[in-house]
Amino acid sequence: MPESSDTAMSVECPCCGATLRIDPELGRVIAHTAPTVPRRSSGVPLERATEILEQQAARRDAIFRRSSEDEKVKSALLDRKFAEALRTTRDQPIERPTRDFDLE
Numbered sequence: 001m002p003e004s005s006d007t008a009m010s011v012e013c014p015c016c017g018a019t020l021r022i023d024p025e026l027g028r029v030i031a032h033t034a035p036t037v038p039r040r041s042s043g044v045p046l047e048r049a050t051e052i053l054e055q056q057a058a059r060r061d062a063i064f065r066r067s068s069e070d071e072k073v074k075s076a077l078l079d080r081k082f083a084e085a086l087r088t089t090r091d092q093p094i095e096r097p098t099r100d101f102d103l104e
Helices: 045-072 074-089
Strands: 007-014 019-023 027-034
Touching: 007 027
Parallel strands: none
Antiparallel strands: 007 019, 019 027
8 A cells, every 4th residue: 555645644742852754544653753852851860869769758658657647546536526426416306307208
């Protein structure tokens, strides 16, 4: 099957800036041209990478410790909330809810 170059589309990749030629009939890339502009750096120098990773690890550990402490007191907290709700509603009279069926 002969390729028709007038139907191929040229698209620029938003990530790396490369030019891609795409055949719409096949839906596949048929040619790739490397970007002319050098790729932007991520902004983080490689020397600081270990420092950043250690900071992130310390942050994760702190969050984990806080959540494990919360889990330890969770059942006591729920018991107290239930007791408080029971105490506040104990003096209220019990009323049946009004249903649409009762109004007819």
